[in-house]
Every structure is written in structure tokens, then in C-alpha cells.
Ligand SMILES: Nc1ncnc2c1ncn2[C@@H]1O[C@H](COP(=O)(O)OP(=O)(O)O)[C@@H](O)[C@H]1O
């Protein structure tokens with residue numbers, strides 16, 4: 001390969017510089033949180049940007065989190081809610097998207113627009129009505145309530161993105177399946193879904209992060225001890241008068257882990273989907 | 281017995297009438313080619329035959345049985361698609377046996393059929409591969425193999441060669457012709473390429489704008505086109521159409537004569553000037569502007585010293601003129 005022209009190399013350097021700066025800006029706060037979670041309270045306030053030194057290192061925060069609260073349960077709740085909602089969003093989103101992109105029926109366009117409307121209208125506007133509904137349904141303080149709400153919240157974007165992708169799946173492939181006697185369900189699950197895997201991964205990432213981080217609906221719909229999620233659970237260390245900072249930071253650091261694992265899982269799928277590609 | 285019978289097939293998409301009443305009968309063992317320009321409704325007609333699309337009105341019979349209410353898998357058809365449409369997650373063998381499995385054909389029988397088809401198409405060494413690991417030509421053969429193992433009443437091919445390069449296209453064309461002879465099966469083949477149609481078909485159905493223009497043996501379409509569209513569509517280079525003086529003298533609105541039926545002849549009745557010449561070795565195409573400004577193509581089956589700007593006289597071969605009325609239909613001596 002010939003060496004690149006200097007101007008081009010310069011431009012490339014600028015692009016990298018911008019990206020590195022952006023990466024630092026995004027990662028630094030997380031790094032500070034994680035770093036300080038391993039320090040004593042005094043050290044946190046004295047030198048917040050210093051990494052934990054032998055003299056300042058402490059696991060007190062983690063000890064508090066594990067002993068003074070039911071953190072494992074909160075974790076489990078968060079995972080159940082996030083994975084459950086994710087499953088339903090992907091399943092129903094993909095099914096609706098398939099119907100919208102594959103079948104011609106009356107009101108098809110209207111239905112597509114109606115489903116996409118939810119992208120623009122925040123679901124929190126309906127909080128009061130949702131709470132009333134959950135109360136009458138007897139679902140307050142259950143994880144089911146959260147899964148239902150988050151499924152509704154995630155569906156519009158999922159339907160929108162997935163139906164765009166599904167329109168690009170070859171008609172011939174689906175028709176070949178029909179001629180070979182596959183049911184519409186088999187065509188959907190066996191032929192179409194694997195081909196839109198990159199889109200599913202994208203939707204999964206965009207869906208799960210707001211769910212995991214949400215404080216609003218857990219606080220309103222499921223504040224009970226047995227249904228608390230991690231974000232809500234971490235609040236007990238934030239007092240009106242005293243805040244147990246090392247515990248808060250430890251709780252937050254722990255909360256990053258599962259979502260990081262999920263993210264890595266999906267992004268690998270995402271890349272594999274892109275590189276494997278579909279066979280025409 | 282008819283393998284396929286279409287009666288007054290009409291198809292509309294919204295306000296647009298794509299097929300305007302198509303009638304057709306295909307005999308068992310026949311190779312019928314649908315040919316026509318892009319967008320004329322060939323694929324739509326094919327999908328209606330396959331049951332992938334429902335006709336707005338009209339009936340489809342396959343093997344003497346009305347299949348209007350029959351799902352594609354039960355119509356006794358197999359289809360080869362332009363984009364091959366192989367299942368990416370299955371091996372070649374898996375692709376070929378999926379339909380048989382759905383149909384409950386026993387394993388031994390399935391394997392025998394795959395072996396036979398693979399032998400016919402030289403696919404045996406590829407059976408364990410996945411579609412992603414095959415070349416375009418190989419994928420096309422797998423798609424054909426997948427159709428063969430089903431042993432259908434009717435084979436449907438929708439532009440199966442248009443994704444292949446020129447050399448492979450000719451080779452695969454020969455292979456399909458051979459396959460038709462070997463299997464003796466009824467085949468319907470869609471193409472927009474009139475050469476493919478001429479070389480493969482027992483009978484050609486020329487479609488344009490959703491209507492059947494003419495049905496007949498390739499050579500009959502060439503010799504006796506029913507209308508201007510068929511005359512212009514079949515044959516390469518295109519038939520010359522002359523109007524004004526030339527047509528009037530013959531008592532027609534349009535006079536058609538094929539490039540290969542014009543001769544350079546010092547005693548010819550038509551005078552003109554060569555505007556451009558293409559030398560292909562086997563043939564020479566002369567583009568000649570006649571006295572009144574109309575242009576004709578002349579095909580000479582050899583090299584010729586005639587050059588651009590030369591004055592030439594042309595004479596049409598006797599009995600090779602096609603006369604068309606003002607409505608575009610052929611005028612024939614009663
Ligand atoms: N699903 C559809 N909805 C609306 N119009 C369609 C649809 N399928 C085909 N058409 C129209 O029908 C006409 C014929 O299409 P097609 O049968 O694919 O043509 P061909 O195969 O001869 O090129 C085209 O004008 C096309 O735009």
C-alpha cells in the first residue's frame with residue numbers, strides 16, 4: 001500500500017482526536033464513580049479524582065450495600081424486569097413489524113403510523129392513568145406491572161425499526177418457504193428473524209438501557225421492598241440529612257455490571273449479524 | 281391433458297390493472313416461455329399460478345384440478361426464483377429436502393431423490409455446503425435441484441438466469457433445455473430476454489401491458505407476428521418499421537422488414553446512405569438512412585467493404601415483408 005497523502009492523514013488524526021475526546025468524556029464519570037466506590041468516605045471528598053491508594057482503599061461501601069440492604073434481590077428484580085420486557089418487546093415488535101411489512105390489508109399504513117406514534121409521545125404522560133389501571137388490576141407492587149409498562153414503552157421504536165428492516169428481506173425467500181410448505185410462523189421465526197438479527201440487537205440495546213436505568217415507574221408502581229429494582233434500591237443510601245456516599249457509589253458500580261454483560265452480548269450479535277450477512 | 285389452464289385471469293393492485301384477462305392452456309410436457317418487457321406482469325402471473333398472489337378474478341387449474349383455494353405447497357408446483365432464494369441456514373442437501381420433510385416423505389426416499397437430482401446437476405460434491413459458500417452458478421443449480429426433488433406437475437422459473445454473467449447464462453440455458461428433455465416435465469419460464477425465449481420454448485407467450493399479445497411456436501412468432509409489438513419484440517436486431525411512401529405502396533399503415541431480409545442490391549428499389557456500420561465479423565450491421573429520412577438496419581451475414589457515407593440500394597427479400605394496419609394488427613392476405 002502506498003502511504004497516505006499528508007492532508008488525508010491529518011484529517012484522519014483529527015477524526016481520531018475527536019473520537020478519543022468523546023470517549024474520554026463519556027467514560028470519565030463512570031470511571032470516577034467506580035474508582036471512588038473503592039475508597040473511604042474521607043478520601044472521596046478529599047481527592048475525588050485520585051485512584052484508590054493503599055492508604056485510602058476501602059470496601060466499606062460494598063460491605064454496606066451487601067449487608068444493609070437486599071441488594072441481591074434488587075438485582076434479580078431488575079434483571080427479571082429488563083429481560084422480561086426485552087423479550088416481549090422483541091417478540092411482539094418483530095411480529096407486528098412482520099405483519100406490517102408482509103401483508104397487504106386495510107388500514108396497514110394507518111396502523112403502522114399509530115404504532116409509531118408512541119415514539120413521539122412519552123409514556124410518562126400517562127402515568128396517572130397507568131397507576132389507576134394497575135391499582136384496579138391489582139398489579140401494584142408486582143414486577144408484572146413493570147414488565148407490562150416497559151413492553152408498551154419499547155414497542156413503538158421496535159416496530160418502527162424492525163418493519164423497515166423486514167421490508168428488505170427478500171420476498172423470494174419467503175415465497176420459497178411458502179411453496180415448500182412452511183407455515184407463516186415458521187417463515188417468520190426460521191427465515192426472517194435470523195436475517196434481521198442486527199436490527200434485533202440494535203433494538204435490544206436501545207430498549208434495555210432506559211429500562212434498567214428507570215427510576216420513575218419502579219418508584220410509582222412497585223416501591224415495595226420485594227419488588228424494588230437496583231436503581232430504586234440505591235436510593236436508600238441517599239438520605240435527607242446524611243448520604244452514605246461510598247454505599248451509593250458501590251451500588252451504582254454494581255448496577256453497571258449486568259447491563260454491561262447484556263450489552264456485550266448484543267453487540268457481538270450485532271457485529272456477527274453484519275459480517276455474516278444474508279445469502280440472496 | 282392440460283397441465284395448466286388459466287381462464288380470464290385479472291389482477292388489479294389498487295386502481296392499477298396489471299393483468300387484463302389472460303387465457304392460456306399448457307399441455308403436459310410442454311416448455312412454455314412468458315416473455316415481455318419489464319413490468320408487463322409476467323412475475324405477477326407466475327405468482328398467481330403458484331398461489332403466492334390471489335387473482336382478482338379468473339380461475340387457475342393445474343393438472344385438471346381447480347387450485348384457486350389451494351395453498352402453494354399443495355398445488356404440485358416448484359418454483360425457481362431470480363434471486364435463488366436459498367435458505368441461508370441450511371446446507372445444500374437441507375435446502376433440497378425441506379419441502380419433502382414438510383410433506384412427510386420418508387428419509388430413504390428423500391435421500392434417493394436428492395442423489396438423483398444432485399447427479400443431474402453435478403451437485404454431489406456440494407451437498408454439505410451452505411449457500412454462502414457457493415458461487416452464483418452453483419446457487420442457481422441448487423435452486424433448480426430444490427425444484428426437481430419435489431417432482432412437481434409444473435415447474436415455474438422466474439427469470440432464473442438474469443443474475444448470472446453472460447457465459448454462465450448460455451451454459452445454464454443449455455442445461456435447462458437438457459433438463460426439460462430428460463425429465464419430460466411441464467415447465468413455465470419467465471424472461472424478458474427474447475433470445476432465451478426463442479432458444480428454450482416449445483411455445484412462447486408474448487405479454488405486454490397485462491395482455492397476451494400472441495401465443496405460438498418461436499418460429500411462427502418470428503415469421504408471422506400478429507401485431508407491431510410482437511414484430512418488434514421478437515428478433516434481433518429489431519424489425520425495421522417503415523411508414524409513409526414505403527407503407528402506402530404496400531397498402532399498409534406500417535411496413536415491417538427484418539434487417540436480415542434486406543439485401544444490398546445495385547438494382548434495389550430503395551436508395552439510401554450508410555450512416556453507421558458495425559462490423560462483428562460474422563455479421564455486419566449497416567444503419568442506412570433512406571431517401572425520405574427513415575432509417576433502417578441491414579444485416580449482412582459476412583464482412584463487407586461498404587463504409588460510412590457510401591450510397592447503397594436495398595431490396596427486401598420477396599415474401600418477407602410484414603404489413604400492419606393503422607390499429608397495429610398484421611394485415612394478411614385473406
Ligand atoms: N405488490 C404489488 N403492489 C402494487 N403493484 C405491484 C405489485 N407487484 C407488482 N406490481 C406492479 O405490477 C406490474 C407488473 O409487475 P411484475 O409482474 O413484477 O412485472 P414483470 O415481472 O413482468 O417485470 C408492475 O407495474 C408493478 O409495479
Ligand SMILES: [Mg+2]
Pocket residue numbers: 322323324439
Ligand atoms: Mg419479474
